[in-house]
Amino acid sequence: MLRSEHSIVKYDFKRMMVQPDRLHRNRDDHYLSLVQVAIELYQDGVGKTRQSLHREVEDVFFDVPLCPPRRVAALLKLLDDHAIFDKEKGAAASLRQKVFSLAAPMHPLVEKQEGMFDHTIETARQSISDALGLPWGEIESKLFSDVIELQVLREFLATIEPESLLSQYNVAQTQAALYRAVRVRVEAHADFKTILRHAKLAGLMHRITPLQTDSLGYRFDFDGPQSSLRETTRYGIRFARLLPKLLACRDWSLTAEILGPREQRFRMSLSPRDGLKSPLDAPEEFDSELEKSVLSVWESSPVDGWEMQRESEIMVRGQEVLTPDFVLFQSSSGRKVFIEVVGFWPPEYLQEKCKRLSKFLANSHDEWLLMFTPSKTGESQAYFEKLSLPSVVFTQRSKPEEWIPLG
Amino acid sequence: MDSASRPIRTVVDFHQGTLRVVGLSYEFIQKAINDVPLIWDERDHCFRCDAIEASHLYSRLKDTLAGRFDWNVEASLPKIPIQDHRKLSLRSDQQDAIKSFEIGNKRGLLVMPTGTGKTVVAIELIIRHQSSVLIVVPVRDLMYQWHSKIREATGIDAGLIGDGVHRVSPISVTTYDSAAIHMPRIGNLFSMIVFDEVHHLAGPWRRDAARMSIAGVRLGLTATPPRDPQRLSTLQSLVGPILYEQSINKAAGNSLAEYSVRRIAVHMNAAETEHYRELSKQVQRFMHEQRQLDPLFRWEDSYKLTASTEEEPERAQQAAIAIRAYRAKRKIEDQAIGKLRVLEDLFRLHADEPVIVFTGSNVMARAVSIRFLIPCLLSHCAKRERREVLEGFASGRYPALVVNRVLDEGVDLPEVKTAIILGGLSSERQAIQRLGRVLRKNERDQKAILYEIVTDATNEVKRSRDRRRNDAYRPKVDSKEDGERDAAK
Numbered sequence: 001m002l003r004s005e006h007s008i009v010k011y012d013f014k015r016m017m018v019q020p021d022r023l024h025r026n027r028d029d030h031y032l033s034l035v036q037v038a039i040e041l042y043q044d045g046v047g048k049t050r051q052s053l054h055r056e057v058e059d060v061f062f063d064v065p066l067c068p069p070r071r072v073a074a075l076l077k078l079l080d081d082h083a084i085f086d087k088e089k090g091a092a093a094s095l096r097q098k099v100f101s102l103a104a105p106m107h108p109l110v111e112k113q114e115g116m117f118d119h120t121i122e123t124a125r126q127s128i129s130d131a132l133g134l135p136w137g138e139i140e141s142k143l144f145s146d147v148i149e150l151q152v153l154r155e156f157l158a159t160i161e162p163e164s165l166l167s168q169y170n171v172a173q174t175q176a177a178l179y180r181a182v183r184v185r186v187e188a189h190a191d192f193k194t195i196l197r198h199a200k201l202a203g204l205m206h207r208i209t210p211l212q213t214d215s216l217g218y219r220f221d222f223d224g225p226q227s228s229l230r231e232t233t234r235y236g237i238r239f240a241r242l243l244p245k246l247l248a249c250r251d252w253s254l255t256a257e258i259l260g261p262r263e264q265r266f267r268m269s270l271s272p273r274d275g276l277k278s279p280l281d282a283p284e285e286f287d288s289e290l291e292k293s294v295l296s297v298w299e300s301s302p303v304d305g306w307e308m309q310r311e312s313e314i315m316v317r318g319q320e321v322l323t324p325d326f327v328l329f330q331s332s333s334g335r336k337v338f339i340e341v342v343g344f345w346p347p348e349y350l351q352e353k354c355k356r357l358s359k360f361l362a363n364s365h366d367e368w369l370l371m372f373t374p375s376k377t378g379e380s381q382a383y384f385e386k387l388s389l390p391s392v393v394f395t396q397r398s399k400p401e402e403w404i405p406l407g
Numbered sequence: 408m409d410s411a412s413r414p415i416r417t418v419v420d421f422h423q424g425t426l427r428v429v430g431l432s433y434e435f436i437q438k439a440i441n442d443v444p445l446i447w448d449e450r451d452h453c454f455r456c457d458a459i460e461a462s463h464l465y466s467r468l469k470d471t472l473a474g475r476f477d478w479n480v481e482a483s484l485p486k487i488p489i490q491d492h493r494k495l496s497l498r499s500d501q502q503d504a505i506k507s508f509e510i511g512n513k514r515g516l517l518v519m520p521t522g523t524g525k526t527v528v529a530i531e532l533i534i535r536h537q538s539s540v541l542i543v544v545p546v547r548d549l550m551y552q553w554h555s556k557i558r559e560a561t562g563i564d565a566g567l568i569g570d571g572v573h574r575v576s577p578i579s580v581t582t583y584d585s586a587a588i589h590m591p592r593i594g595n596l597f598s599m600i601v602f603d604e605v606h607h608l609a610g611p612w613r614r615d616a617a618r619m620s621i622a623g624v625r626l627g628l629t630a631t632p633p634r635d636p637q638r639l640s641t642l643q644s645l646v647g648p649i650l651y652e653q654s655i656n657k658a659a660g661n662s663l664a665e666y667s668v669r670r671i672a673v674h675m676n677a678a679e680t681e682h683y684r685e686l687s688k689q690v691q692r693f694m695h696e697q698r699q700l701d702p703l704f705r706w707e708d709s710y711k712l713t714a715s716t717e718e719e720p721e722r723a724q725q726a727a728i729a730i731r732a733y734r735a736k737r738k739i740e741d742q743a744i745g746k747l748r749v750l751e752d753l754f755r756l757h758a759d760e761p762v763i764v765f766t767g768s769n770v771m772a773r774a775v776s777i778r779f780l781i782p783c784l785l786s787h788c789a790k791r792e793r794r795e796v797l798e799g800f801a802s803g804r805y806p807a808l809v810v811n812r813v814l815d816e817g818v819d820l821p822e823v824k825t826a827i828i829l830g831g832l833s834s835e836r837q838a839i840q841r842l843g844r845v846l847r848k849n850e851r852d853q854k855a856i857l858y859e860i861v862t863d864a865t866n867e868v869k870r871s872r873d874r875r876r877n878d879a880y881r882p883k884v885d886s887k888e889d890g891e892r893d894a895a896k
Contacts, residue, residue, distance in 0.1 A: 008714055062727075066716040069727055093792045096782065100805060103780030107806035108754030124780060144773055147785070203423075205450050225423040225591070226615075228448040228455050234615065318451050 001240060006074040007176035011260050018258050018268040020177035021071060022170045034060055035075065035162040042079055042156045050085060051149040074176075078168055082160055085151035092146040099139065102128045167277045171247065174276060175240035177268055181256040182223065182231045184239045189217040191249035193311050193323040194283040196220070198245040200321075202238040208316050216312050233259055247278035286310075290341055290373060290394075291325055298400045306330050306404060313338070315360040322360050325371075328403065336366045337404065341394075344375055347386045354388045367405055417476035419464065423591035424619025426461060426480060427453040439471040440464075458594045459645070462623035480621055482595045484577045489534050493560050497531060500653060504528050505535075507651035508626065515647030516605060516627040523653060525628045526553070529601050530560045532626060539577040541597040543586045543616055545604045551790050552819055553580045553603070568593065583607050586616035599624035606631055608645060609638040617645035669856060672863040673745035686736040693729035697722075706733075741771055743862045746829055747778050753858060754779065754807060757825045761800060764809040764827045771829060775809045783809040797821065827858040 008021035023031055038057045045053045054076055061072045103109065106119035106127075113120050129136045144150050178184070188195055189211075199206060204222040211217035222242070224235035239256065246252060253271040260266040270276070286292045291310065298308045307329045313336075315322040324338035340357065342350065350370075357368050370391040372384075384391050392402060417430040428445060431454060436445055443464050445454040456464065461480055468476050497505070501524055504517050519525050533540050542557075544550050547570040557565045557578060566576035569585030575593060600620050602608050605627030608617055617625070627646040633639050643649075675683060697704040697712075700722075712719070712726035754762065766772040769785050776783035782796040782805055799805040801821035810820065 010717075065724055066720045068714045068716050068723065069730075070714060089789060093789060097792070097795060100780055100782045101799075104805055107779070107781065108751060108758055109779050110751055110755070111748070121778070128780070140777065143777065147769070147773070207450055225425045225455070226457075226619075228446055228450070229425065229444075229457060234612075 001237075002074050002077055002172045002176045004176060004179050006070055006077055006172075007179065008068060008070050008074070008173060009177050011266060016264070016266050018177055018256075018260065018266040020170075020173040020268070021068075022173065023166050028166075030064070031166060032162045034064060035165050038075065038079060039160060039162065039165065042083060042153070045153050046155065048153055049145075049150050050080070050153065053153060054149075074172065075165070075169060078165060078172060082157045083153055084155040084157065086145065086154050087151060089146045092142060092144060095139070095142055096144075098132060099128055099143065102131055168279070171244065171276050171279070174270065175243050177258065178239040178243060178256055179236035180233050180258050180260070181236050181239050181268070182233055182259055182265075183227065183257045184222045184242075185255045186220045186222065186246065186252055187211060187217060188220070188249065188252040189213075189215050190251045191283055192218055192314055194249055195246060195252070196314070196321055196323070198242055202241045204235065204238050204242070205319055206321070208314055208321070216309075218314055231259065231263075244278050244280055247272075247276050248280040248282050250282070287325075288341075293396065294326065294339075294341065294371065294394060297394075297396065297398055301400055303401050303404055305332055308400075315362070317360060322357070328369075333365075334363075336363070337369050338366065339369045339371055339403070341371045341373075344372065344379055344383075347383060350387055357389065369403060369405075371403075417468070417472060418479060419468070419476065420479040421458060421482070421595040421621065422451075422455075424458050424594045424615065425455050426458055426464060426621075427451060427455055428464075429453045430476075440467040443467055457618045458621045459618045461621035480595055481598075484539050484575075484596055486538075487563065487577050489537055489561050489563065489578070491534050491560070492562050493530075495527070497527065498524070501528050501531070504651045504653075505531055508532060511647065511650035513624045513626075515625070515650035516629065516632065516642060518629055518632050518649055518652040520630045520653065525603070525630075526556055529603070529626060529628060530556065533557075533578070533599070533601070534561065536599045536624060538599065539597045540579075540599040540601060541586070541593070541620070541622070542578075542580045542601040542603065543583055543608075544580065545583055545607045546786070547582060548786075548793065549603065550580045550582055551793075583610075583613045583616055587613050590616055590619035594619040595621050597622050599626070602627045602646060605629045605642060605646060606633050606638075609633060609641045614641065614645060668859065670859045670861065671749055672861055673743055673749055674863050675739065675743050675745060679739050679743055683736060683739050686732045686739070689732040690729055690736065693725055693732075696725070740862045741767055741829075742774060746860050746862070747775070749860050750775065750779070750827065750829070753825075753827055758806070760825060761803070761821065761823045762807045762825045762827065763820060763823050764807065764829060766809060766811055766829045769811050772809050772811045775829070779807065779809075781805065781807045781809060783811070785811050824855045825858070826855075827860060829860050 010019045010021070011017075012019065037060050041053060041056050041060070045056075057076055057079070058069075058072055061067050061075075103124055106124045108119075109121045109124050110118050111121060125136045129139065132139065145152060186195060196206070199220065199222055203224070205224055205227070207221040209219045209221075211219055222235075222239065224232070224238065226232050226234055246254065250272070254269065256268040256270075258266045258268055295308065295310060302308065309327045309329060311323050311325065313324060313327045315324065315338075325341045326339040328337040328339065329335075338357075338361075342353070345353075354368075354370075361368070368389045370387065370389055371394045372391060374393055374395055390405065392398070415430040417428065419426055419428050421427075427448075429452065433447065436443075436454065443456060443460055445456050445464075448455040465478060465480075468478075500519075504519065505528060508515060508517060517525070517528065519528070529542075533542075542553050542565075544553060550567060550569060554565050554567060557563055557580070561578075563578055564576075566574045566579035568575060568579055568581035568589055570582075573589075575596065579593075579597070581589070597620065600617070600622035602617070602625075606629050607613060608627070625646045627642060632649065632652075633642065674680075693709070694704070694706065697709070709726040709729055713723050713730065716723045750764065764775055766775060772783045772785060775781070782799070784793060784796060788796070796805065796808065797820070800808045808820070
């Protein structure tokens, strides 16, 4: 991710919108060859300091009209992220200690000798060089090699293509714009579970509202604990962390509330149509093979009047959420059966789980059904009877009508 | 909210730097505890406020609910007695500061100039507190320094939070930035919080370091309370009112050495002058053109202008070139070769005593270090190297030391009578803190000297003038005029 000083955004004061900097196919094609040159400078730059690499790359872009210096700084940050620089802190520090200790008795080093006892720079360097058995040039170049800008490039990772660096740039600038966000709204019609899981991992809080649209969908409003007390950009970095995960999902749109100049509120909108490429793969369609076969068994003999949906419903209790693996839905009555596919855990653990699942039932005529795969350890009838929720064992020969409770 | 569900027991817990209250009705809060800023949060079905309200909320709940509530706010750290290993008696001004803090309900700011023993006062208050304490400092160096001072005073190996370390113990030291980051997780561990150089707390992000802590005892230390009333009132709401104030004038006669300031102007060499003039012209031309387009155009606007490559491509390009020229110009001011020559003369003049050189940048600090082969303290130096350098300098093993101004504030440098400033900016805060180095109390009755080397005919002269307008330079500068004449020979 970029640092906030690399962020370039455009504020549209008429519409109060924010547009992060983006390089476009066609319009910005001339960047491809420049970035190629920059990549080559890094590839051939092993042994050079970070400072001199940066200067070389800056020179490449300096002649380009319309290229803001921050854009170059951001590209350099991305290039640095693909590079390994020497970080042997101890070596430079111990060299310094030796050099300064040797020089101390000769202080102050003068340019030209005046008095008998004056030590000149030349003589001091020579004697230190002799004492350490290294040429002075080498000593001087290593003396501060632990300073970030003077670190030496050891390795440039990967054979990165200019196209992919530019697409990383576009994602990174969008993330950087989110650093100033106070709240993010995502409306999604798929991959709810993935979105919520990653929001939770990023430490965000949510409000969840079903969308009143034809196709199933939810609105997620993400922010953090402090957000109910004041406008804060404290959670901006968490939104930024969520973004690449969201980019890998399907059928969503994002609106961020962003604090702009003079604390004015702007909006940023984003959807898959923007064409930002996630560095991650799309989420797996099924969590497991098992879920896939449950669905195919249902589809081969569905029960009349009932519909089976996968991960379609989000059950919310405050900041706790649950996405059942399947929902069986009878449209005539509105009844629902929520199915969780579970393994053979110790019964005490499963009882706890049953309690937790029951708490999520909002309507008294809805039910849970636990679905087990055939046991290899031979759990008996007694095992299932200990559980407070109904259960079935699923095999390829299971009959879907047995999943539907009576009444 | 669902107020029908009342006789639920009232529960308060700590949630990421905030307090959650469940089991109270809106009506009750309105009627009984409306002086606590509680806000209904439907996301968690609770009322919420900042953790800073903890002691206030606790006492209000105790008054109104007569103990019928669960207070699950503090996380417990193992209790340790804080022993007193010190062998010192506090000066009367230090005792006054302590008394003022205790009378002031143990929430507030103590304003004391550098060198008057702010740390001594804080450690006394920490020992009196006898419970968990978090100390928040501006830079990592200070974190280690506090760590060793606490060990000296109490024998306790304090925890460190920051600089890649995350060791939480009942007495811990952290930086402002680490505190703002980690407070959602550690904000309920400490019953006392100390903000060293508290003026840093007023920044919007760092405020969270104070807001997200439940600590009831809050101590802020500074030599320079912000002049801006808004920032000052922010500090007062986050820590408390100013409870004690000692001015530098009072301190100078009392616990600080006397000092004089000598400014030495350095002329650029011919090559520098020519290059400098060329660059200045370039910047002036740019500004002139921009003012034609926009009479209100200021130099600061050119940074923004570089980004508007789509709306105004040509201007953006010109701005980028002008900024390059400006930076090159500043570099000549900062690193004029003549400065190193003057430095050589001053080193000769003070060859028999320790000298500290302050620079305005890491680059200049390294240039001085390489030219004279003397150790430099930069922000990147590891703890061990820093200690080795400081001990070596204090014991006379190293004759001189060059320090970047990043390490300005409060970092304990050995006592010296001679310091030299190269470059730097004109803010008052920097001036006072810097003076602190040479102002430290010394046994011998000899005046300390602060040299200031600036580049002539450049903006640096103006900056130096600005700086000397500050209060810090006014007292005791009787020898200034002579000094200037002497040194400018």
